[in-house]
Amino acid sequence: KQEVTQIPAALSVPEGENLVLNCSFTDSAIYNLQWFRQDPGKGLTSLLLIQSSQREQTSGRLNASLDKSSGRSTLYIAASQPGDSATYLCAVETGANSKLTFGKGITLSVRP
Amino acid sequence: GAGVSQSPRYKVAKRGQDVALRCDPISGHVSLFWYQQALGQGPEFLTYFQNEAQLDKSGLPSDRFFAERPEGSVSTLKIQRTQQEDSAVYLCASSTRTGFGYTFGSGTRLTVV
Numbered sequence: 383k384q385e386v387t388q389i390p391a392a393l394s395v396p397e398g399e400n401l402v403l404n405c406s407f408t409d410s411a412i413y414n415l416q417w418f419r420q421d422p423g424k425g426l427t428s429l430l431l432i433q434s435s436q437r438e439q440t441s442g443r444l445n446a447s448l449d450k451s452s453g454r455s456t457l458y459i460a461a462s463q464p465g466d467s468a469t470y471l472c473a474v475e476t477g478a479n480s481k482l483t484f485g486k487g488i489t490l491s492v493r494p
Numbered sequence: 495g496a497g498v499s500q501s502p503r504y505k506v507a508k509r510g511q512d513v514a515l516r517c518d519p520i521s522g523h524v525s526l527f528w529y530q531q532a533l534g535q536g537p538e539f540l541t542y543f544q545n546e547a548q549l550d551k552s553g554l555p556s557d558r559f560f561a562e563r564p565e566g567s568v569s570t571l572k573i574q575r576t577q578q579e580d581s582a583v584y585l586c587a588s589s590t591r592t593g594f595g596y597t598f599g600s601g602t603r604l605t606v607v
Contacts, residue, residue: 425600426598480589481539482596483539484536485536
């Protein structure tokens with residue numbers, strides 16, 4: 383059974399800091415890995431999608447990497463801003479029915 | 495439509511009531527998923543449709559939960575005789591096909607009192 387872990391559960395940093403959010407998964411037979419952002423009381427916004435054949439994806443200040451063999455992904459946020467404060471979830475797509483398995487998320491707080 | 499639309503956004507139900515949650519996926523998206531997200535947790539898989547066929551319902555927590563997608567577009571998640579433990583955010587997601595990622599709706603927050 384696929385399990386996804388995100389540690390720590392919460393993180394607080396000062397504005398302007400570069401930071402890395404980690405995600406690990408137990409079964410490397412994945413189609414892709416997706417990073418989402420969730421604001422309080424809201425749905426999920428897709429940030430980056432990395433196919434299993436890819437090593438990384440970039441969008442603006444965000445860069446996500448994937449090491450499928452070791453079951454790890456990182457989300458790098460450059461020059462963090464208070465508006466980046468949210469919960470960040472990673473999810474892997476696996477199996478015949480392409481089910482997504484999520485981690486519990488990392489709640490990020492960027493202090494002005 | 496431009497995105498995945500879910501209604502209602504909020505639902506308060508008295509224990510024992512039946513509720514129906516609606517999901518309108520992106521037009522042309524073949525795959526549709528329902529997830530349940532408890533407070534402070536990541537979303538958990540409930541059920542999956544490919545067009546009108548429900549291919550996986552292994553995540554439905556009890557036989558009080560029922561989902562349908564009769565014409566392969568709009569889907570309804572029905573919960574009968576709601577219990578307090580059903581309180582959660584119910585998220586719907588759709589995709590064109592396997593491996594291309596998912597677009598999520600804003601969710602329905604269900605509170606059972």
